[in-house]
């Protein structure tokens with residue numbers, strides 16, 4: 110596409126905001142800071158072994174009990190450095206930080222909170238498979254914005270429907286930023302020479318019908334009956350109750366799975382299971398399930414715990430895990446139906 114016909118991320122954001130004459134510009138500036146963090150992460154990821162960034166961060170375990178990769182730590186740092194100074198945020202929270210990050214006193218405080226998974230799919234880094242970053246923007250309580258009290262973990266415990274914006278970056282064959290500011294879902298592709306995101310996928314819609322599902326089948330002995338039933342029916346193919354053949358995928362980078370579903374439909378499940386009673390699901394509510402759920406709903410898809418809409422769940426802790434099902438609306442509704450039936 111010739112440069113003269115392209116729309117930059119900046120132009121897109123300014124045009125979206127013209128619909129809200131009272132907007133201060135803080136929000137756009139925040140999104141551009143996030144985009145800068147994602148470009149910097151894309152750069153680190155692309156250098157791979159040459160950049161000395163592969164492998165584990167020696168002796169470092171995150172709050173989830175996972176071994177941190179070097180790129181988990183680098184990406185977390187890049188998000189903080191790109192987003193803390195601008196005066197748009199009152200605090201941040203991330204998979205890789207046990208506690209929330211308050212904005213240092215020498216920077217102005219702003220009205221938003223940023224929650225992120227700096228690097229999603231980090232088990233794939235060392236095998237050169239697509240990874241990504243996921244982010245969610247919430248409003249900060251007024252008392253924190255005004256400096257009347259310090260930031261607390263509690264301030265982040267807002268249901269997903271209160272998100273102001275959400276998105277992800279995908280570091281794949283090309284780097285993309287997929288974003289919703291509450292006006293549908295729009296995809297941008299990074300021009301690596303110009304270092305600029307350009308609108309490439311306006312108004313993404315999740316196809317309603319699908320014949321593709323994604324689940325880690327090695328957990329099947331731990332699945333609950335509604336999930337087992339759903340997958341069995343997909344596997345039964347043309348002669349089964351669904352009357353059609355299904356295809357299956359598992360990348361182990363949720364962002365990459367979500368992106369595939371935005372592009373061609375499908376359903377993704379990481380359901381609650383009986384593997385470890387202390388973990389009600391694998392993925393994290395605030396920085397994985399909610400932002401992807403928000404994008405799905407904005408694109409006409411659906412996200413659910415299987416039992417209730419994801420965006421209505423009241424979070425109880427910062428790093429809470431949850432069962433997650435998302436994708437084409439009809440499939441997610443079917444899975445919810447199976448959870449309701451005895």
Ligand code: AHG
Pocket residue numbers: 175204226228229230231232325361362363364391
């Ligand atoms: P993260 O790398 O941010 O910790 O997230 C990994 C998640 C998610 O991206 C993926 O869908 C899932 O873990 C993979 O789980 P399995 O290892 O069970 O395949």
Ligand code: MN
Pocket residue numbers: 173175204231
């Ligand atoms: Mn992790």
Ligand code: MN
Pocket residue numbers: 226228229230363397
């Ligand atoms: Mn993740």
Ligand code: MN
Pocket residue numbers: 181204226227228229230231
């Ligand atoms: Mn991660």
